[in-house]
Amino acid sequence: MFFKLNTSIGQPFYVQLMQQIRHAAESGALQDGDQLPGIRTLAEELVVSPNTVARAYSELEHEGLLELRQGSGAFLTIKRRARGLTERVQAASRKVEDLIEELHQEGLQDNEIWRLFETALFHRAEIGAE
Amino acid sequence: MLWYKAWLETRARFLISLFGILFLCSYCVLHLEQEAVPGTLLSYYNYVLTEGYGMLVMMWVLAVTLLMMGGLLREHALGSASFTLGLPVSRRRLMMVRVGVGALEASAIAIIPTASMCVIASIWGKPFSLSQNLFHLVLLLAGGAFFFAIALLVSSVVRGEYTAPVVALGVLLLIAVTLGDQKMRLFSPLEFMLGGEYFNRSSSLLVGPIPWVRAGLWVCLAALLTWVAVRVVDRKEF
Amino acid sequence: MNPTPVIETIGLSKTYGKTDAVSGLNLRVMPNCITAFLGLNGAGKTTTIKMLLGMIRPSGGEARVLGRQIDSSDESVELRRSVAYVSESQRLYDYMTVAQIIRFTRSFYPAWCADTEKTLLRMYELPPNRKIKSLSKGMRRKLALLLAFARKPDLLILDEPSDGLDPVGIEQLLETLVSQCSTGTSIFFSSHQIAEVERVADRVCMIHKGRLVMDASLDEVRESYRQIDLVFNALPDEYELRMPGVERIESRGHQVRMIVSANAESVIERARAYYPSSTEVSPIGLREIFLDRVKEN
Known part of the structure; x- marks a missing residue:
């Protein structure tokens, strides 16, 4: 699969990797049993510290989405429950589109909406962290 | 491999000096006798030998001074x-290897021409004396050790590619001039190398036993200067 | 659970005459990490590195590299068996060929990795029989890096490694750094290229005027460093907004801009008590943090 790391969104690389792998699993881009590149290979491909990839993998293993096998890499273990997520994500995506449409009609620009979302999500994340 | 590096660094200078001096020495043996005062065959050759060595001493000192340029300061x-300093080697060891390779090359520049003078003389049927040759060689190497150490010390203090040899040759000239005076001759390494004190004008031979003690003293002085040079480089910060 | 640092300095100082090149530096570099060493020219980076390698004697303090004291000559030789160093604008021996200097360097390192040597020779397209004198600046740089990487060092110290490399060369260098790190080499490198640091490093140490002004993991930076822009109708006293984590406050008219290194949420909470008409939070890059730290001091 393809990964894309963004230095300017204020999120650690390992978190971005975790989200992208999770998303791939939810959207069906990755299937149960699929193999992910090894830590070294992926680190070299993305040109990030291998510790970043190692951390993302080990946290996902902790969550039960990945299985790390010594020497042979990382394998996806998607449980039944995850499947249902696909529909939920699709429904949420429709809601977000509706909301954005509504805000447009109220005269807000894209970048203003973007900032509102960011601030609101950031606010939640900080409370959650405490 | 440090020896290999030191050899690569000095190779060109060494070979040019060696072949230059070899050529001049051969020329002396083969042609200088024409300029000699008429006399016996023996005195012809002794004249040649003394003149030849005089030339060898001068050329040797110049060659060794140039040969000992370089080193860590220059690398800096x-x-x-x-x-070089990132390698797992101490500065002292780097210096010792340089001194080792330099000493071998300096000896070669003295011994090979001396040997060639004997060989050429014997091939062309000219008289030669092994003991006279050996006497000259001892004087040359012992007194020369001092100049060798001076060159090493200068290269450890002055870093310029041209300034270092200029300073070294300046020191050389200074020693030759100030100690060349009649009263100071005893303390001049150059006079010691030329062997004026042991030279008999009538026979053109070096007379008396080889002055091992004085030779030893010059070598000791050279060792002291070398030690100073090693300390200087060891204390440098770069 | 605290691994021994590969580099640890305690109050390390170097004084030249009356100027302090490095003063009271406390640095800890962790193993198996890529640590970036940032600072302006003349901030003391190179002096620090040269002290670590025993090339310059410290005026004060102490330091250990791979557990060995740097000020003992014998220990310094020992630690250099496991450390590779490429200095800023390092030159190699002009009179040797590429193959000769490889053979020369290899003789000092029993753990020399022939595979790395071959791979990099090919990747960097270095001609083995060419004299170093006739190589371009970029090629020399690549050769110096090859000689460092193939040693299989425990610690790699690079001073401005990307200096003189073209974009492709820089990318290859970063890839090699990553692959070295994943085989257990700790990397400590100084750089002016903040974008590459931001991408590849685990931690950042910043030095300014000989002092450490920042030591943080990049995850931490991304997670907690924020710029908060507030607009107030009635501007509160700056003092009211000062709290732990606030690195800088600047006000211009009705606007206040804050840079916080932690506690962004509590800072916003505090600011809300003064009824801002707008609150904007945005992540802040290493570049801004760097410029800010350098300006501040």
Whole structure:
């Protein structure tokens, strides 16, 4: 699969990797049993510290989405429950589109909406962290 | 491999000096006798030998001074010192290898021409004396050790590619001039190398036993200067 | 659970005459990490590195590299068996060929990795029989890096490694750094290229005027460093907004801009008590943090 790391969104690389792998699993881009590149290979491909990839993998293993096998890499273990997520994500995506449409009609620009979302999500994340 | 590096660094200078001096020495043996005062065959050759050695001493001192240029200070100026000093080797060892390779080359520049003078003389049927040759060689190497150490010391203090040899040759000239005086001759390494004190004008031979003690003293002085040079480089910060 | 640092300095100082090149530096570099060493020219980076390698004697303090004291000559030789160093604008021996200097360097390192040597020779397209004198600046740089990487060092110290490399060369260098790190080499490198640091490093140490002004993991930076822009109708006293984590406050008219290194949420909470008409939070890059730290001091 393809990964894309963004230095300017204020999120650690390992978190971005975790989200992208999770998303791939939810959207069906990755299937149960699929193999992910090894830590070294992926680190070299993305040109990030291998510790970043190692951390993302080990946290996902902790969550039960990945299985790390010594020497042979990382394998996806998607449980039944995850499947249902696909529909939920699709429904949420429709809601977000509706909301954005509504805000447009109220005269807000894209970048203003973007900032509102960011601030609101950031606010939640900080409370959650405490 | 440090020896290999030191050899690569000095190779060109060494070979040019060696072949230059070899050529001049051969020329002396083969042609200088024409300029000699008429007399016996023996005195012809002794004249040649003395003149030949006089020339060898001068050329040797010049060659060794140039040969001993370089080293860490020069590498610092060129920018490769940080590579050399990153290797798991102490500065002292780097210096010792340089001194070792330099000493071998300096000896070679003295011994090979001396040997060639004997060989050429014997091939062309000219008289020669092994003991006279040996006497000259001992004087040359012992007194020369001092100049060798001076060159090493200068190269450890002055970093310029041209300033270092100029300073070294300046020191050389200074020693030759100030100690060349009749009263100071005893303390001049150059006079010692030329052997004026042991020279008999009527026979053109070096007379008396080889002065091992004085030779030893010059070598000791050279060792002291070498030690100072090693300390200087060891204390340098770069 | 605390691994021994590969580099540890305690109050390390170097004084030249009356100027302090490095003063009271406390640095800890962790193993198996890529640590970036940032600072302006003349901030003391190179002096620090040269002290670590025993090329310059410290005026004060102490330091250990791979557990060995740097000020003992014998220990310094020992630690250099496991450390590779490429200095800023390092030159190699002009009179050797590429193959000769490889053979020369290899003789000092029993753990020399022939595979790395071959791979990099091919990747960097270095001609083995060419004299170093006739190589371009970029090629020399690549050769110096090859000689460092193939040693299989425990610690790699690079001073401005990307200096003189073209974009492709820089990318290859970063890839090699990553692959070295994943085989257990700790990397400590100084750089002016903040974008590459931001991408590849685990931690950042910043030095300014000989002092450490920042030591943080990049995850931490991304997670907690924020710029908060507030607009107030009635501007509160700056003092009211000062709290732990606030690195800088600047006000211009009705606007206040804050840079916080932690506690962004509590800072916003505090600011809300003064009824801002707008609150904007945005992540802040290493570049801004760097410029800010350098300006501040």
